[in-house]
Structures are given as structure tokens and as C-alpha cells.
Amino acid sequence: QELAQRGLLCRDEPPLVALLRALQARSSAGVILIPNGCDHLAPQADILEALRTLNARVPEFRLRQGTLAEFAQLVREAKPRLAVIEGELRAGRRHPILSGVYSARTYLKQRNAALETLLERYAEPLAAFASLFGRDFTPFLWAAWELILQNQAHDSICGTSIDPVHREMLVRYERAEAIARQVIRDALRVIGERVAAAPGEGIPILVFNPCPTPRREEVVVEVEPRPVDGEEALDPATCSLVDPNGQLVPFAILGERLASEDVLSGVKHVRKALLAFQAELPPLGIKLYRLVPGGEQPEEVDPQVVDERTLENEFYRVQVAQDGTLSVLDKETGRLYQGLCFLEDSGDAGDEYNYSPPAHQEVITSHGGAAEVRAVERLPWKATLRIDLLLRLPKGLSGDRRGRSPERVECPVSLFVSLQRGVKRIDIAVEVENNACDHRLRAGFPLGFRPDHSFAEDAFWVVRRPIRPPDGEGWVETPPTTHPQKSFLAVEDERGGVAILNRGLPEYEVSEEGTVYITLLRGVGWLSRDDLSTRRGHAGPPYQTPEAQCLGRHRCELSLYPYRGTWEEAGVLEAAQAFRAPPIGIGPVTPSRGPLPQEASLLAVTPPGLVL
Secondary structure (H helix, E strand, C coil): CHHHHCCCCCCCCCHHHHHHHHHHHHCCCCCCCCCCCCCCCCCCCCHHHHHHHHHHHCCCCCCCCCCHHHHHHHHHHHCCCCCCCCCCCCCCCCCCCCHHHHCECHHHHHHHHHHHHHHHHHHHHHHHHHHCCCCCCHHHHHHHHHHHHHCCCHHHHCCCCCHHHHHHHHHHHHHHHHHHHHHHHHHHHHHHCCEECCCCCCEEEEEECCCCCCEEEEEEEEECCCCCCCCCCCCHHHEEEECCCCCECCEEEEEEEEEEECHHHCCEEEEEEEEEEEEEECCCEEEEEEEEECCCCCCCCCCCEEECCEEECCCEEEEECCCCCEEEEECCCCEEEEEECEEEEEECCCCCCCCCCCCECCEEECCCCCCEEEEEEECCCEEEEEEEEEEEEECCECCCCCEECCCEEEEEEEEEEEEECCCCCEEEEEEEEECCCCEEEEEEEECCCCCCEEEEECCCCEEEEECCCCCCCCCCECCCCEEECCCEEEEEECCEEEEEEECCCCEEEECCCCEEEEEEEEECCECCCCCCCCECCCCCCCCECHHHHCCEEEEEEEEEEEEECCCCCCCHHHHHHHHHCCCEEEECCCCEECCECCEEECCCCCCCCCCC
């Protein structure tokens, strides 16, 4: 009946007959598939009786129950001339696609991405290599994956259920992470025992690169301050760090952490030092470093901090403006990008399924504000600036939900911008204390050119999307300007472009003027409403979901990657993988005279662009 009211079916016929005739007109094989059921319905008990009745009442059609495989076989037998359909097949012309789910409860997407990365990039490959030496971690991997998969039912991972469902998800993620991290620790120890190294003083540290390309990157290792031979514990602050060739490596102690280990063998509680240094690593490989007594450090090198508002390395020069936005000079192309990483906040009168701006929208940005900037990290290989802002946002929506509340709340925001020596990437972490309701907070990146398309990693490919959406006349759901992504999106012209890498932030938008927006969080208070401007009717039950407002502290991690040429030529996918999966390490390990060298690639992948 709804389709008839919208002019998609003939109003002079019974709805089912009109639907069958409309589908028949579109079928080149004379076979029509009618899916029966919904995720909220049990199987129809009287389906066979219903089909007999329909066959008697609508003799021009023959209806029967079947499977998808049977339908496909009937189509093949008809040998029709099939049209070629291209694109994502993701449009709300006849049925909502509910694109707002990509930004509903963003914290769930971040946890899911982190856990998938932990298993796919670390636990599974390390367990596979450890199996070559007789250790089988398969049951533990299955246990962790089962917990994660329980969270990936569509209403769960989409963030479109009631609050208790999503509280349970966080518990499963915690359990899966505990299992995965224990597998990683144990597998690294097994591999470390097979590294050929003569006994020596100090603490051996094994570092693992989870990416199938060589890299230079910071690694932070939890180090138990004891030598492997059981002698008196070492103070890392009085030690030197050397690589397999005996070369000094600069390092820093970031603090310490209390760790509880060997729970099933008589638990022990150990305070471990957090040791940071920059490692040069082989593809999907290992490298053995050693912390030895002495305290000697390499000669100082020029830091990446130019002044309290400027960072610089071989690839980029980054300056912070008075309002906290960034100017980035790409030294390779000579291109200057200005006003990057401003914050934009807009009201949201939608629900967990769809963003819907209120009738009287109010958009607030960080432009023109006053930011406090200071250098908080000055390491030989890395520097970080901290940018503090204060957003004064409407507390929520007005009483009639047609506008934003005149009452304001303060939402402190801190941005941490980092450059590493030898790393072509500008890392950005955004920490926000969200005290506002019914709004969407995004980071904006004006690129200074008007693109026609964006490129984004999807589940099985990198998809090329037009910037301008279809007009959507008569559609059930307004065509969204936001789109999904996995680890990166890129926008480019004939001179090059900018990729924005992310860790678990699946929603982006590119405006026709050339500004890229990354959604940091979206807060709403309803599972479903029927008064949205962007969708007709309900998408689910009208429950209130106060925890979907996402109040509290959030941390979002991004990275800028300006480049020359195309995204493929510039290695954007490899850069995104490296950003999502930094190297890890463990110390001490117990090397012996095993078959593995102190620096080894366990697996290399060629040509570039082949995804492991």
C-alpha cells in the first residue's frame, strides 16, 4: 500500500497483484524472487497454505516455496539477456539503507576495529609462526573470534539496539582482548626462544612488525626490568639500547605499568617499564634488541619541534594557527594545505539509524576560537604538540526538537599532533569530553580544490564514489552525503591528493567545495523515531536509548597523508595498514641457538598493492 501511495504500484489492483506484475515487467527470465520474512519475524507457519490460496486466487502466476539456489538455477535455465549493474548497490530508492548506523555509538566501531586488528595482524600470524615450533594456539583464537562475532550481528555492531545489548558487547570485547593479548605474548616468547643469540648480559627485547612491508616506526614495549639469567634487576634508566649489530638506539622511558601474569601458574604482579624507541623492521618480521648496562645514548639529532607551534620532518612542515587549525606544507609537491582539522558540531534530531538535522539547524565550529598550544613530547625520533580548545555547545535539542537548546555546556577538546623522523604521516589524536546531547561532532579538512570523486577502502575493494549524491526525488530515504570507509579515504586531483587514515572511524563526507569531514561521534537519544526529515517512518521500535548520547570521554585517532600522484602510486593502502597496526614487542625473551636470525622477515608480499 505504501508503494502504491508513492506511485510505484498501480492503485487499481490488489497490492500483491500489483507488486507481482511490476516485478514481472522487470524480469527478463520470467522468474520472480520474493523474500519472505524479516529479522524481527519468526518463520511463517502457514506459508504452504498461503501459497495454495494465492495460486487459486492469482492463476496467472505460479507461486511456490524455494531456495536462493533454486531461483538462481531457474534463471540460468531461462538464459536471459541480463543487464550489467555496476556500483555499490547502496541506495535508498525503494528501501532505507539507514546510513546513520556508521556513526551510531562510534565507540563500538572503534573497539571492533581494534579487536579485529589485534587478531588479524598480531595474534593470528604470530600463532601461525609459533605453530612451526610445536605450539598450537588455535582454541584460543577461536574463543576470541567467537566473542567478536557475537558482537557483529547487524543491530549489535550497527549500534542500533537498546542500551543493555551494547553494554554486553563491551564485556565481550574485553574478554576477546584479554585472550588475544595473551596469545600474542606467549607466541612472541615461543618465537623469541628460537632466535639464534649467544647468552649475554642485559634484557633481550623482541620486536614484531605486523605489516608485509619494511618500515620505520615507534614501538612501545613493556619491559620487565630483569635479565634473563636471573641476576639482579636492571634499571632501564641506567641502560643503553642496542640493535643486532651493536648500534646504539635512542630510547625513552614513558612510565611504568603494573601487570598481572601467569594467572593459572600462580599469579605474579610485576611493574614493567614502558620503553619507547624507533625501530627499523623487516616486512612481517622480527628484530632482537637488547637493553644493556651502561647508560650511553647516541648523539643528539635535530628535533622535530621547530617552535611551540611548529613541527617539521623530511616530508612535512606543520604549523598550528591561533584557532588550533593546522597548516601543512607537503615538501614533495610544494602544496600548502590550510585550516585543517577544524571542529564542526551540528544538531541531530535523528535516531540510531539516521542523522536528521533539526528544522532550525545551528552549526558551531572551532574557527576563530583561541587555542592553547604547547610541545608535550620532544624525543630524538618524535615530537608532539598539544592543542587545547573549549567548545560551548547546546545542551541538547529544544523542547519541540525543531532546533537546538539555548542552554550551553562546555566540552573540552585536546588534539595531539605528532611527527616521526622518517615517517611520511602526520598523526592526530582528538580527545573530547562530550557533555552535550543530540549532536554530531566532526573534524573538517578543507583541501583547497574541488574534487569529483573520493576513494575509500571498503570490505573487499577501494571504491570510487562521486561527490554529488543523486537528487533522490521520490526515494524512501534521502540520499546521504556521508559514506562508509574502512582504514582510509583519499581525495585527489591531477597534482596529487590527501588521504586521511583512521582507527575505527567508519563515516566520512566530502563536500562539493572540497572539505573532507570525519565523524568523531554522534549522540542521539532514541532507537527509532518517525519524525525525521531524512527518512520516512520508523526503522525500529521507538525505545529511548540514553546511552546512545555517548556522553563522557572519547579518543579518536586519525592520520594525514598528503601525497603526489594517485592513491595507488603513493602507497596509501600500505600507509593505512601501518597506521592501524604499529609494531609491538616483548621483553625479556629467552633467545638460544635456534634457527631464526636476530633480524628476519617471516613473510614478504609482492607486488605492492597486494593485500595480505
